[in-house]
Amino acid sequence: MPFRLLPPLLAAANLNVGPAVTPIAFVNAIVQAYVRQHQDPAQALALAQIAPASLVDPLARITAAQMERISGAAMQELDDEALGWFSRRLPWGSYGMLARASISAPSLGLALQRWCRHHGLLADDIRLQLTVTGDSATLRITEQRDLGNLREFCLVSVLRNIHGLACWLIDSRIPLQGAQFPFDAPGHQDVYGVLFSGPTTFNAATAAIRFDARYLALALRRDEVALQQMLKRALPLTVLQYRRDRLLVQRVRQALLSQPEQSRNADDLAALLKLSPRTLHRQLKEEDASLQALKDEVRQSHALALLLRTSRPIKQVAQGAGFQNEKSFIRAFRGWTGTSPAEFRRAGAPAKT
Incomplete structure (x- = not known):
């Protein structure tokens, strides 16, 4: 499930292209949201090219395009981007507002902290919390009330949404170390291997995903312009594209x-x-x-610092920068700067011990 979904289109494009892996249980959860608001899901089902008869087949699956279409239609018809999960609606544009509040953060860690805090202001049915233990970061959902028969769809969607947002913010894939859910393994448990990288466990105390905590220190790669473009195009935020x-x-x-x-x-x-x-x-x-480019980048940066900030002999600078001998260092340095290390040092700042 994407964080923000494509709006329903009236064009009769074939949405059955691609693997059908999304379980019909998630579609039935959306239908249930319509029922709660006393509305008819028939138009949304038709737009997504989902036959009503498939709703009673527990083994039925739909494509990602169909899921995007029915979700987008439901969000707009019900004016609820949470699709009925919570005790109050999240009107259209709520998640865009949350993203805007997070995008100015200097690092992913702070952006996710903001997202968790502000999400609680919109919907207090669940509490999102980011914690770090050792080398692992955990995004956890604590249920504040009974989510009823929309529980699985809610917990899966919220974790997928925040994972997709995190990947988009830093323009990077974030592999998961694992995911966990506080319910029995469903009959469609195989889809969890597609939705969440890493092992998935069931009957856990809470719903959560874990990933390497070092991602939290990465700077955001998106700005307000990118956010406006994303919201305008309603780009689905999936982790598989990264x-x-x-x-x-x-x-x-x-x-x-x-x-x-x-x-x-x-x-x-x-x-x-x-x-x-x-x-x-x-x-x-x-x-x-490439490894060679990274080696050159690190060696060059370190060598320049040693030349300008110390009075070490060139041979020791070469060793300190990771070169096996002085000759290979001088050759590489000329390639970087067009001059020799000694000439560079003489032209630079005074050497310091």
Whole structure:
């Protein structure tokens, strides 16, 4: 389920393209929201090309496009972006307002804290909480009232929404370490492997997702202009579109900087990061980065600092920047700056010990 969904279109486009993995149980939850407001879901079902007969088939599945269509139609017809989950409606535009309140945060961690706090101001039926324990961050839902027969749809959607928002804010895939839910495994439990990366457990105390806490320190990549465009286009925020993972680039930079002796080559670096060399290169390529470019970036930055801020001999600067010998360092340095390390030092700031 996306955070903000496509509005219903009257065009007769075929929505049955793609795998049908979304369980009909989620459609029935939307139908139940119509029933609660004494409205007829027939038009929304027709727009989404969902046959009414399929609602009574527990094994029926629909495509992502169909789910987007019926959700968007229901949000507008019911004027409730929460689709009946809570004791009061969230009028159309509520989630856009929450995103606008979060987008000015300097880091993902603060943006998610704002989202959790402001969500509670709109709907106190649930409480969202972000906590960090060791290396893991947890986004947890505490139920403040009985969510009834919309419970599964609500908990799944809220966690998917906030995960999708987090990925969009930093323009990065955020792999999950795990997801958990406080109910029995449903008959359609296989879909959870599609909705949430990482293992999913049921019969837990609360609903929650876990991920690497280092993502919380990443700066946001979106601004008000990007938000306006996203809301205008009603872009579905799904996590599957984010192939890049910004955290890996950061981890590689940190390893190269802090442990140069243990990261001289791809095999050593991959072992240090607990990855295979093939996975390391593949994921960096997905992030439009390369190991050599990152090594050059880190080495250059460190070498410049050593040259300008210390009086170490060139040989020691080369070693400090991770080069095996002075000759290879001088050759690389000329490629970076067009001059030698000694010439650069003489032209720069006075050396400090």
